[in-house]
Amino acid sequence: MLRVPSRIGKRTHAPAYHLILEGILILWIIRLLFSKTYKLQERSDLTVKEKEELIEEWQPEPLVPPVPKDHPALNYNIVSGPPSHKIVVNGKECINFASFNFLGLLDNPRVKAAALASLKKYGVGTCGPRGFYGTFDVHLDLEDRLAKFMKTEEAIIYSYGFATIASAIPAYSKRGDIVFVDRAACFAIQKGLQASRSDIKLFKHNDMADLERLLKEQEIEDQKNPRKARVTRRFIVVEGLYMNTGTICPLPELVKLKYKYKARIFLEESLSFGVLGEHGRGVTEHYGINIDDIDLISANMENALASIGGFCCGRSFVIDHQRLSGQGYCFSASLPPLLAAAAIEALNIMEENPGIFAVLKEKCRQIHKALQGISGLKVVGESFSPAFHLQLEESTGSREQDVRLLQEIVDQCMNKNIALTQARYLEKEEKCLPPPSIRVVVTVEQTEEELVRAASTIKEVAQVVLL
Amino acid sequence: MCCHGLPVGGSPSSPGCFVPLIQKTGGLLLTAERGGRMNVGTAHSEVNPNTRVMNSRGIWLSYVLAIGLLHVVLLSIPFGMYIFLHTVKGTPFETPDQGKARLLTHWEQMDYGVQFTASRKFLTITPIVLYFLTSFYTKYDQIHFILNTVSLMSVLIPKLPQLHGVRIFGINKY
Numbered sequence: 001m002l003r004v005p006s007r008i009g010k011r012t013h014a015p016a017y018h019l020i021l022e023g024i025l026i027l028w029i030i031r032l033l034f035s036k037t038y039k040l041q042e043r044s045d046l047t048v049k050e051k052e053e054l055i056e057e058w059q060p061e062p063l064v065p066p067v068p069k070d071h072p073a074l075n076y077n078i079v080s081g082p083p084s085h086k087i088v089v090n091g092k093e094c095i096n097f098a099s100f101n102f103l104g105l106l107d108n109p110r111v112k113a114a115a116l117a118s119l120k121k122y123g124v125g126t127c128g129p130r131g132f133y134g135t136f137d138v139h140l141d142l143e144d145r146l147a148k149f150m151k152t153e154e155a156i157i158y159s160y161g162f163a164t165i166a167s168a169i170p171a172y173s174k175r176g177d178i179v180f181v182d183r184a185a186c187f188a189i190q191k192g193l194q195a196s197r198s199d200i201k202l203f204k205h206n207d208m209a210d211l212e213r214l215l216k217e218q219e220i221e222d223q224k225n226p227r228k229a230r231v232t233r234r235f236i237v238v239e240g241l242y243m244n245t246g247t248i249c250p251l252p253e254l255v256k257l258k259y260k261y262k263a264r265i266f267l268e269e270s271l272s273f274g275v276l277g278e279h280g281r282g283v284t285e286h287y288g289i290n291i292d293d294i295d296l297i298s299a300n301m302e303n304a305l306a307s308i309g310g311f312c313c314g315r316s317f318v319i320d321h322q323r324l325s326g327q328g329y330c331f332s333a334s335l336p337p338l339l340a341a342a343a344i345e346a347l348n349i350m351e352e353n354p355g356i357f358a359v360l361k362e363k364c365r366q367i368h369k370a371l372q373g374i375s376g377l378k379v380v381g382e383s384f385s386p387a388f389h390l391q392l393e394e395s396t397g398s399r400e401q402d403v404r405l406l407q408e409i410v411d412q413c414m415n416k417n418i419a420l421t422q423a424r425y426l427e428k429e430e431k432c433l434p435p436p437s438i439r440v441v442v443t444v445e446q447t448e449e450e451l452v453r454a455a456s457t458i459k460e461v462a463q464v465v466l467l
Numbered sequence: 468m469c470c471h472g473l474p475v476g477g478s479p480s481s482p483g484c485f486v487p488l489i490q491k492t493g494g495l496l497l498t499a500e501r502g503g504r505m506n507v508g509t510a511h512s513e514v515n516p517n518t519r520v521m522n523s524r525g526i527w528l529s530y531v532l533a534i535g536l537l538h539v540v541l542l543s544i545p546f547g548m549y550i551f552l553h554t555v556k557g558t559p560f561e562t563p564d565q566g567k568a569r570l571l572t573h574w575e576q577m578d579y580g581v582q583f584t585a586s587r588k589f590l591t592i593t594p595i596v597l598y599f600l601t602s603f604y605t606k607y608d609q610i611h612f613i614l615n616t617v618s619l620m621s622v623l624i625p626k627l628p629q630l631h632g633v634r635i636f637g638i639n640k641y
Contacts, residue, residue, distance in 0.1 A: 014607045021616065022602070025595050032591055035583045040631055174566030197565040227641045231569075325561060 072407075072424065077414075082107055085445040087419050094419035095450050097440050102275055102386050103356055104445035105306040105346045118341035126334045130323075134334035142340045145347050146311050150281055151291055155313040156322050159335040161300025162188045163328035164310025165268050168298050169237065170196035171325040172264075172318075177233040180214055180263065182206070183432045186243045189268060190431055193237070195327075202431070205245065208253045211236070215261040234263035240272030240283035244423070244434045246381020246388035248272075251283055255293045264295040271387055274304025279354050304350075307343035309335045356444050360386060363451060364442045370455035371440075376466035377458075380437065389423060389437035390458070392466075399427075402436045405465060410438060412461045418454050515562045517576045521586035530590075534597065545594060545618040552590070553625045554639060570641065575631055582628040594622045 046054075067074070081088045084107035087096040105111055118138065128134035139157055146155040158164040169192035173179055177198040181189065184205040193200050201218075203211040222229035236258065238249045251267075258265050269282040277285025282299070284291050291297075296318055300310035312319060312326075322329055350356075361384045368383040371390070381388025395402050403422065410420045423439040442451070513519055520526065537544050552574045562568065568576045578584045598619045605611035624630065634640040 014602075015609075015612075018602065018607055018612060022599065025598070029592055029595055032583070032588050035588075037581050037583045039581050040628065170565060174569070176566065176569060195565075225641075227637075231641045 072422075085443065089414065089419055092414070092417065094414060094417045095446065095454065096419050096443070097446075097454060098419050098421040099443075100271075100303040100387065100441055101306060101443050101445075102304045102360060102441070103306070103346075103350065104443050105304070105349060108306075108346075108349065110349060111306065111342050111345045114345035115338045115342040118338040122337040124338065125336050128334065129330060129332060130334045131330060136334075136337050136340070138337045138340040138344065139334060142335075142344050142347075143311070145344055147313055149347055149351070150297065150313045152297070152313040153316040154319040155311050156319050156326070156329060157335055157340070158310045158312075158326070158328050159308070159332050160328065161270065161302040161308065161310040162191075163332065164300055164312060165189055165266075165298045166192035166195065167326045167328035168296060168312050168322060169193060169235075169266065170327070171322050172296075173198045173233065173235050176231070177235065178218060179235045179237055180211060181237040182239070182242070182249070184242045184244045184247075184434065185237065185239060186268070186270075187426065187430065189237055189239070190429075198235075205242075206247060206250060208250055208257065211254075212257060215257060215263070219261060234261070235266055236263050237266045237268070240267060240269040240276065241382070241385050241387070243271055243387065244389075246385040248276075248283060248286075248382050248385070251287050251289055255289060258293070265293070266296045266298065267294050269297055269299040270303055270310075271385070273299040274350060275357065275360065275386055276384070277357065280304070280350050280357050301343050305343050305346045307339045307346060309339065309343075360442065360444050363444070363446060363448075364388075366448065367440070367442055367451045367455055370452065371458065374459050374462050377438075377462050386442040387439060389439055391435055391437040395435065399436060406436055406438050408465045409458070409461050412465065413457055416457050416461070418457050420458075514564045515558060515568055515576060515579070516560075517558050517568065517573060518579050521577055521590065522584075527586075527589055530593070534593070544597065545622045548590075548594070549622055549625075556639070571632070572639075574626060580631065582631070587626070591623065591626050594619055 077089045079087060079089055080091070083096060083099040084101065085096055085104065086093055087099070088094075099106070122136060122138070126134045126136065130139070143155045143157055146157075147153065158167065165188050169179070169189070173193075173196040175197045177196070178201060179193055179196070179198050180201050180203060181193060182205055183202050185193075201214050203214055218234070222232075236254060238251075238254060240251075241248055249267075254265060257263070267283070272283045272286070274280045274282075276283050279285060281291075282297070284294060284297075292315070294314070296312055296314045298310065298312045301307040302309070312322060324330065364386050365383050368379060368381075368388065371377075371379050374390075376393055377390045378393045379388060380391050392402055392405065396405065406422050410422060413420050420438055420440065423434070423437050425433060427433055446454075534544055537547075553572050556572050557569045558576075574587075574590075577587060598615055601615050602612065605615070
């Protein structure tokens, strides 16, 4: 390229600096062609000897770790028959204070008839996710009915209750987004948060001052970096009635904080759906809050509705997103139609008898009062919460010992025909492990005398075991 | 014609002339994965398809053709490529990796951040070749030289591995 053959008869020289630059570029091209591909982070600076040493030192952990013989997972009680009001445990008939059958719909003949009719019509399973011929008219019916019942625009059904909130959170919250969540959030919410890869900020249980402090800190950060704040989404995740503590979330304050600090609220209503509120619509009806203030309500149908699966409801714009982004919706088989039909019938019963919610509330209050004043045990939970906990007033110091004491109480109550259970957790996986407790569940089907008998039994047993 | 029957596993088929040369010189050009064809309209297990776009069948050829067509308006090419490769961030579709590539430009997303892959080398060398051609056509005129060199540098420098993820003065960071 030194002499450019001219077309007009003039000789054009390439200037020297240009030639140097072209030379550099050609050298650059050659270097490029020779360079190896490499990943940016994988620059391991270990020598071969160091690698060998590390391999020598490594001791594999046993595939099956040693487990004590009295581990609860190895000694379980066997239930024969339905876990309805009277439950047959290990051959003994007890009154059920352990299953979340709040409205007694588990054994309801109408619900069973609807399920049977659906079984005869559709068969048992759906054999496919919603996108591949797994959508039946009962699914669309149930979604419609739930949306109408909760007075939202749309609802979406999941086939497994745990997967509902665990799929809903990562569908909206991604890397770089911030989620403010209560410390007492249940395990399903924790797994959803883990899957979302977002920044998690825990606030003390039901402590709105702590939440406001965190929100204020975030606001200061946002003002320092407004460009980052513009692409960061903020969420607050709370439960209506907390499974781990039986307490209710202060929703009016949360809505105020939501509008003040521009965050979105995800409300998990598994224990409060079909329990709180005049018509069983949950904690929003209980407080009289407009349902449009809550961005997403998620609940599982395995408690009050006595079916399987879960649902999310809210505005169409929000719920529609989960039809493609909800992992549990797109990649799991859909809910068996007989369970969807059972849920529809359960909704019918709930709509026809709105009086059962007041009855349930009254029974909760009754047993709550009756269980006060047991020496050694304290009642944890709201007076209107149908699932509350009995914790040891003074812990012995070791969790295993506490668990053993409570198990003793449970076993002795079982001998006296009261079926109770301890609240179980995956101890190594929980973020904030709650203290060991006995979880007592009140249902509509328990009579007053049964409640009185249960309270006195627990009192006697606790006195024997703990003193 | 110039494509020998050299068995090169997983190479894109269009730059067939390019690859045997690389093979002969012994440079480790390809990654272990198949930089294969993008099956249009079928399901694939690629988490972020943006990383494989530049490896798909026929894209190198389309790129050269597009440049040839736009060759008339010489200045628009480096400007356009700069916008698409180094300015626009994220993906136009939802990815199942929870937004890992939200803050990365297309260049940084290519091949999941592996440096000096076939497509990256191709996209680096093409502006240089274009630069040679333009210098030749403008008869080494001084003003054109300055403009062309500046645009070449602006396209070459962001492609250096040292500048992976670097945002100068915080421009284009979020």
